[in-house]
Amino acid sequence: MKVTGLEKGGLYRHFASKEQLAAEAFDFAWQSAFEERTRGIESTPNSVDKLKQFIANFVDRRPLMPGGCPIFNTAIEADDGNRLLRDRARRALSQLVTLLTGITETGIRRKEVLANTDAASLALLIISSLEGALTISRLERDRRALTSTRTYMQEHLESHVRLRSLSRTANG
Amino acid sequence: MKVTGLEKGGLYRHFASKEQLAAEAFDFAWQSAFEERTRGIESTPNSVDKLKQFIANFVDRRPLMPGGCPIFNTAIEADDGNRLLRDRARRALSQLVTLLTGITETGIRRKEVLANTDAASLALLIISSLEGALTISRLERDRRALTSTRTYMQEHLESHVRLRSLSRTANG
Numbered sequence: 001m002k003v004t005g006l007e008k009g010g011l012y013r014h015f016a017s018k019e020q021l022a023a024e025a026f027d028f029a030w031q032s033a034f035e036e037r038t039r040g041i042e043s044t045p046n047s048v049d050k051l052k053q054f055i056a057n058f059v060d061r062r063p064l065m066p067g068g069c070p071i072f073n074t075a076i077e078a079d080d081g082n083r084l085l086r087d088r089a090r091r092a093l094s095q096l097v098t099l100l101t102g103i104t105e106t107g108i109r110r111k112e113v114l115a116n117t118d119a120a121s122l123a124l125l126i127i128s129s130l131e132g133a134l135t136i137s138r139l140e141r142d143r144r145a146l147t148s149t150r151t152y153m154q155e156h157l158e159s160h161v162r163l164r165s166l167s168r169t170a171n172g
Numbered sequence: 173m174k175v176t177g178l179e180k181g182g183l184y185r186h187f188a189s190k191e192q193l194a195a196e197a198f199d200f201a202w203q204s205a206f207e208e209r210t211r212g213i214e215s216t217p218n219s220v221d222k223l224k225q226f227i228a229n230f231v232d233r234r235p236l237m238p239g240g241c242p243i244f245n246t247a248i249e250a251d252d253g254n255r256l257l258r259d260r261a262r263r264a265l266s267q268l269v270t271l272l273t274g275i276t277e278t279g280i281r282r283k284e285v286l287a288n289t290d291a292a293s294l295a296l297l298i299i300s301s302l303e304g305a306l307t308i309s310r311l312e313r314d315r316r317a318l319t320s321t322r323t324y325m326q327e328h329l330e331s332h333v334r335l336r337s338l339s340r341t342a343n344g
Contacts, residue, residue, distance in 0.1 A: 068248065075311040076240065076248045090311055121320040124308060125301070128317050132304025136296060139247040139262055145300050148293035
C-alpha cells in the first residue's frame with residue numbers, strides 16, 4: 001500500500017482477490033531474489049564454479065535481515081492455505097532446481113563434473129542446505145549456520161563433484 | 173479447543189494472552205518432535221552412529237504430512253511478530269544444537285570422531301540441511317530432498333567425521 005499510494009480497498013480492487021494479490025507480491029519478491037542469486041553465474045565459465053558462485057551469492061550477497069527467502073516463507077505460510085500462492089512457490093523452486101540441474105548436466109558433458117553425479121539430487125541438496133541455514137541464521141540472528149553450510153558445500157563440490165583433468169592434477 | 177472441550181473464550185481465559193497460548197502449543201509440539209528425533213540415540217554406543225541415528229529418525233520416522241517442524245514453522249511465522257514464541261523456537265533449536273555438539277565432542281574424546289571436527293558447525297550443518305530438506309519436501313510433496321540430504325550427510329559423516337582406528341581399518 002505504501003508503494004502504490006492506494007488505500008487498502010483500492011489495492012484489492014486492482015486484483016481479483018486477496019490470494020491474487022499475495023501471488024503478485026510473491027512474484028515481485030521472487031524476481032528480485034532470483035536475480036540476486038544468479039548474479040555473475042552466466043559469465044563464470046566453469047560449471048562447478050557456477051555452482052560455487054550461486055552458493056556465494058546466497059550466503060554473502062544477502063543482508064541477513066529483513067525478509068528471508070520468498071519460497072521458504074511461502075512454503076511454510078501457505079502450507080495448508082492459499083493454493084495459488086503455494087503453486088507460485090513450487091514454480092519458483094522448480095526454476096531454481098532446473099537452473100542448478102542444467103549447470104551440472106552441462107558440466108558432465110564438458111567433463112568439468114564427475115560423470116556419476118546425480119544432477120537433480122545435487123541441486124536439491126544445495127538448495128535445501130542453504131535455505132535451511134538461512135532460516136536457522138535468521139532465528140539465531142547469527143550467520144554461523146550460513147557460513148558452515150557454505151564451507152561444507154564448497155568442499156563437497158571440490159571433492160565429490162569437480163572432475164579434475166589429469167594434466168591439471170599433474171600440474172598441481 | 174477440540175482437545176480441551178472449552179469454548180474459545182474459555183481457552184483464552186486459561187492463558188495470560190494469545191502469545192502465551194501459542195508458546196504453550198509450541199512447547200507441546202516440540203516435546204513430541206524432540207522425542208521422535210532422539211529415539212534410539214542413547215542406546216546407540218558409537219558417537220558417529222548416534223548422529224546417523226538422528227538423521228535417520230528425522231528423515232524416516234516422520235510422516236511427510238502433516239505439520240512440518242515446529243522450530244521452522246515458528247522461526248518463519250514469528251519472525252517479525254510474537255517474541256515469546258520466537259524465544260521458544262530459539263531455545264528449542266539451541267537444545268538440538270547442544271545435543272548434537274555434545275555427541276560429537278564426546279566422540280572426539282573417545283577417538284570415534286576426527287579430532288579436528290568443528291562440533292558446533294557440524295551440528296548446525298546437520299540441522300540446517302535436514303530442516304531445509306523437510307520444507308522443500310513438503311512444498312514438493314515428494315521425499316527426494318529429504319532422501320538426498322540423508323545420503324549426503326551419512327556419507328559426509330563416514331568420510332569426514334568418523335575416525336577409523338588402525339586395527340579396524342586393517343580388519344576391513
